[in-house]
Amino acid sequence: GAVVSQHPSWVICKSGTSVKIECRSLDFQATTMFWYRQFPKQSLMLMATSNEGSKATYEQGVEKDKFLINHASLTLSTLTVTSAHPEDSSFYICSAPGTGDYGYTFGSGTRLTVV
Amino acid sequence: DAKTTQPPSMDCAEGRAANLPCNHSTISGNEYVYWYRQIHSQGPQYIIHGLKNNETNEMASLIITEDRKSSTLILPHATLRDTAVYYCIVRVGGSEKLVFGKGTKLTVNP
Numbered sequence: 001g002a003v004v005s006q007h008p009s010w011v012i013c014k015s016g017t018s019v020k021i022e023c024r025s026l027d028f029q030a031t032t033m034f035w036y037r038q039f040p041k042q043s044l045m046l047m048a049t050s051n052e053g054s055k056a057t058y059e060q061g062v063e064k065d066k067f068l069i070n071h072a073s074l075t076l077s078t079l080t081v082t083s084a085h086p087e088d089s090s091f092y093i094c095s096a097p098g099t100g101d102y103g104y105t106f107g108s109g110t111r112l113t114v115v
Numbered sequence: 116d117a118k119t120t121q122p123p124s125m126d127c128a129e130g131r132a133a134n135l136p137c138n139h140s141t142i143s144g145n146e147y148v149y150w151y152r153q154i155h156s157q158g159p160q161y162i163i164h165g166l167k168n169n170e171t172n173e174m175a176s177l178i179i180t181e182d183r184k185s186s187t188l189i190l191p192h193a194t195l196r197d198t199a200v201y202y203c204i205v206r207v208g209g210s211e212k213l214v215f216g217k218g219t220k221l222t223v224n225p
Binding site: 004006034036043044045046049091093095098103104105106107108109111 | 153159161
């Protein structure tokens with residue numbers, strides 16, 4: 001089946017630094033990828049939609065200059081959290097429409113801790 | 116906003132059937148019902164989906180009412196590994212974004 005590989009699985013960074021999270025579709029092409037954020041004991045919140053070859057679409061309230069999304073190829077989308085602060089600590093998850101009509105495939109998530 | 120309503124939590128005994136309800140009273144005729152689950156600190160996992168007929172796969176069964184305003188996910192023989200948050204989502208097919216509600220936290224007890 002369709003697999004989305006997400007790296008790193010966890011990262012700790014200092015306040016003010018930037019962190020890049022990668023999502024790769026391993027056995028299919030993903031022209032669209034979705035990025036979610038999840039705080040403890042809460043549901044997934046959609047942050048943005050990345051589209052290969054064009055600008056990402058951000059959900060209301062999400063700062064596009066802080067969460068940089070690049071979808072440079074049909075198999076790779078990246079999310080960069082710039083100038084990270086402790087309140088950015090969260091679980092970040094990507095997903096892509098899978099093959100056929102079997103819903104979306106999700107990455108395994110990245111636990112970001114900003115200290 | 117999410118278009119579904121689910122109970123916040125449910126318990127089930129190991130080996131028994133787990134029946135998770137979902138209300139989607141405003142569902143449109145071309146919207147599918149999808150079920151995902153999320154085990155702690157992992158990405159969501161696809162379970163099953165349907166339009167109006169009942170569906171069954173190796174993981175679960177999906178029962179959709181005739182008026183399509185509600186559905187039930189059935190895990191026929193729940194195991195401890197089925198403990199997770201289960202999300203019911205309605206969406207049109209294609210590349211439309213998935214909007215998650217709060218889901219149901221299912222706890223399977225030994």
